Amino acid sequence: MNKSILRVAPMVLSTALCTTAFAYTVQGTVTSKADGKAIADASVSLLQKGKSAKTDQDGKFTIHEDEQDTTSTGIHNQQAVGFVNLSQGVLHYSQSSGPVQVKVFDLMGNLVSSKTLYGTGSVDLRQGINAKGTYFAKVHVGSATQNIKFTTDGNASAYSTSKTKSALLKAGDTDKLQVIADGYDTLNVTLNNLDTTLALSLEKSIPPEPTYKFGYALKNTPTPSKGCGTNTTLKTDKKVENGEHHVVNVNGTNREYFITLPTNYDNTKQYKLLIALHCYGSSAEDFVHHTPDYDHPTPYYGQQVLDKNGDYIFASLQAVGGLWNKGQEDHDFFGKALTTIEDNYCIDTSRVFITGFSYGAMFSYSLAQDYQDRVRAAATYAVADYNIWLPQEKGMDKNLPIAWMNVHGVNDDRCTFDKAKNSALPRMLKKNGKASDGDSQFTDASSEILQENQGSTGHLCYDFKNVDERFPIKFCTWPGGHQWTAHDTGNMSVGWNWESTWVPEEVHKFFEQF
Incomplete structure (x- = not known):
């Protein structure tokens, strides 16, 4: 022994x-x-x-x-x-x-x-x-x-x-086993016995989310608004089909807007927010509920029906006299309505979107030059950068990028395609080039040439390659006129109906990438 x-x-x-x-x-x-x-x-x-x-x-x-x-x-x-x-x-x-x-x-x-x-x-x-x-x-x-x-x-x-x-x-000696592997969280195990056989499993590491001086990372963690976890104090003056009517005072003028909440709204869930802006001759309420037609196939430019999981809150703003021609007052109205919604409902403030057709597209485009810090992306249909108040013309250009998508008929005779292609588009591209410092110094991408539909049918959506991936630009062309529910059978050709439009699906995919 x-x-x-x-x-x-x-x-x-x-x-x-x-x-x-x-x-x-x-x-x-x-x-x-x-x-x-x-x-x-x-x-x-x-x-x-x-x-x-x-x-x-x-x-x-x-x-x-x-x-x-x-x-x-x-x-x-x-x-x-x-x-x-x-x-x-x-x-x-x-x-x-x-x-x-x-x-x-x-x-x-x-x-x-x-x-x-x-x-x-x-x-x-x-x-x-x-x-x-x-x-x-x-x-x-x-x-x-x-x-x-x-x-x-x-x-x-x-x-x-x-x-x-x-x-x-x-005396009192113990030991810990530590396991380190690339791409996995470090594992620490206390061993009471060093004669042992172990079966160890590691969790994949979740890389820290990048942060930027301006803007968010793609697929960033939601940022909750003030209204998360609280009950709203906002009172509607009347309910309408598919929504509620509200009024907010802006510089002494009462301005109207509508809100549509998802079924079974939960004040602890951060919802995306889509704000629809109507065209001339239409109204905010038309985009909340309307007998289906080629301008109003389903509520909110066809986006509500695509929200299968109830991830969005929708809103629609009303222009004074049907025209977005109040300049700064219209911008102030948008900002105050947005703040009111964020203060009263649980909003993911990093996923606020705007969309509009014709005059609504003009106003969306104007807001996109001013609210880049509060709006993640804009989708416009038949955009124009004239006959509208633009911040840069008032010396208020923030020179910041914003994700943008536009749908335009090459035969549009009201908001002309050439003007959109050669004026509105370059202005956006100039601000959205890839950041030279990877963070906040964005370059000029306006030299990239748009690829457009050349046929009498179909459509082509072109994703610009030289823009920053956090601020993509998509431009869709089709052989139609001044119409947002674009379709692939030509301009109002035989057999066309509003249900055949591909636009809502493309816009939904554009918003969902963020």
Whole structure:
């Protein structure tokens, strides 16, 4: 039988204990929690022992430490105040200055027995162990710990100590296993037993969301408005089909608008907001509910019917006299209505969208030059940048980009296609080029040439390549006139009806990329 001897002298042990360890083998497999596949080249480390290994192609690793012979560590100092030794399964001890504490653990780290011994004597470690197996005895003498590994079949006559001598550890020594792999969260596991086989799985890391001086990352985390988590104090003066009518005072003038909430509105869910702006000859209420026709196929330019999951709140604003010709007052109306909605309902303020046709497109385009910090994207149908108040003409150009989509008939004789192509489009492209610093210094992309539909049927939507990906520009052309419900059979040709328009689907996809 091997003997394990411990003599305790505090000053001598304080040096020896820092570098010794008992035998152990930590092994296991590292896999991805997402798909169960093995993770190769992961770093697996015992933090206190300073031992590490790399996983192989099968995700397997092994960390092994041979036991050291404590008889060579210089602990047999003749001035030691006590000692322990193990012989034939019996622990012999002598300690004059304090107790000898003995704890026996099974391989799972469960405490099997605990004894506190005084003076000089002996104790059979097998006492109280009825189950066959391998056990560890942790013997504390003063400030040192002796770990002894032994096996038994539950019979005192069948006993063996570890074939190698156990070594000294600091009192209270524990260890943590740490696993690090590229693309995964770091895993830390506390080990009560270093002779163990582990099955470890790692979570894929979610990279931190990039932030910018201006604008948001694509697919950014929603930004909740003031109205999230609160009940609205906004009172409607009348309900209409599919919505509520509201009035807000702007510079002494009462301005009208409508709100449509999703079914089962939840004030803890951040909703996207789409604001529709009507054309000349129509009204805000027409885009809330209207007998279907080619200008009003379904509410809110066909967008509400596409909101299958109830992710949007919709609103529609009314122009004074049906014309968006009040300049700054119209802009102030938009801003105040937007603030009121955000203060009273739970809005994702990073996903506010505007859309409009003809005069509504002009006003949307004007807002897109002014509200880039509050509106994520605009979709216009038959845009024009004349006969409308534009901030840059008043020295108020913020020179900031905004995501923009326009649908235009090449035969439009009211908001002419050439004017949209050669004036409105370059103005947008000039602000939306890829950021030279990756953040807020946007370049001029106006040199890129629009690819347009050349036939008598069909349509072509061109996504500009030289713009910043956070501020895309899409321009769709079709062989029609002044009409927003574009279709692929030519301008009002036989067999056409408003249900055949491809525009709502294209606009919905454009908004949903954010």
